[in-house]
Amino acid sequence: MVKKKRRWYEITSPRVFGNKVIGETISDDPKKVVGRTITVNAKELTGDYKKSHISIKLTINELKDNQAITSVQGYSVSRSYLQRFIHKGMTSVDIIHELTTKDDKKVRVRCMATINGKIQTTKKKLIRERFKKKLEQVMGNMSLDNIVFIATTNKIQKRLSNQLKKTHPLRFVEIRSIKLLKQKT
Structure with a gap:
């Protein structure tokens, strides 16, 4: 053969x-x-x-x-990069949200926000809710390729941070991961 x-x-x-x-x-x-x-x-x-x-x-x-x-x-x-921004006496808020992009792809976005000092759970919930709404507004009208490209330039993170400062002053905002979910056939 x-x-x-x-x-x-x-x-x-x-x-x-x-x-x-x-x-x-x-x-x-x-x-x-x-x-x-x-x-x-x-x-x-x-x-x-x-x-x-x-x-x-x-x-x-x-x-x-x-x-x-x-x-x-x-x-x-990377995890080691994210751990640099979490210190004793700070609060970390993790946000996980699924959304559909402009090109009809379903993605799961995991974000992290850090806040100086300890905050109440109700305040965390409020931050999560507003974060999800802002994610939907910012990423809902973009294709997956554009979302990832803009996330590498930190433009999405800065925009989210500026819009969410009205709820509570945030020290650091980062998109931990964006994952394409399998489409059901």
Whole structure:
């Protein structure tokens, strides 16, 4: 039995990240390449070393010639980066919210807000409710690729922080992860 010759395929980033070549993969059958997932550090996509704490999960959707075109599947921030912002005497509020993007993809967004001092549980609930409303307003009219791109630039976090300061002064706001949920068929 003769083995098929394996070929190398260049993996390119999504359009919002500039269609850059970010790696290579090998396969004997082009059909086996489609569906593979890779995790890439955001500093490789943006060129900014300050984004090394962010990981972006990409999936190969299609092949054109020898190029594997990817789309965004998820976004996550390293735990060690988040732990730097939590200290004794502070309150951390975790927010988990599911929403539908402009391109009809269901995503789960996990956020974290830190507050100086201890606050009451009712105040935490109020912050969570307002946070979810603001997330819906900000992210509901964007595609998943754009949400992840803007989250890597910290524009969403700054916008949420400024809008939620009226409820209670927040020290730090970060999107911990954005995960694409599987669609029911």
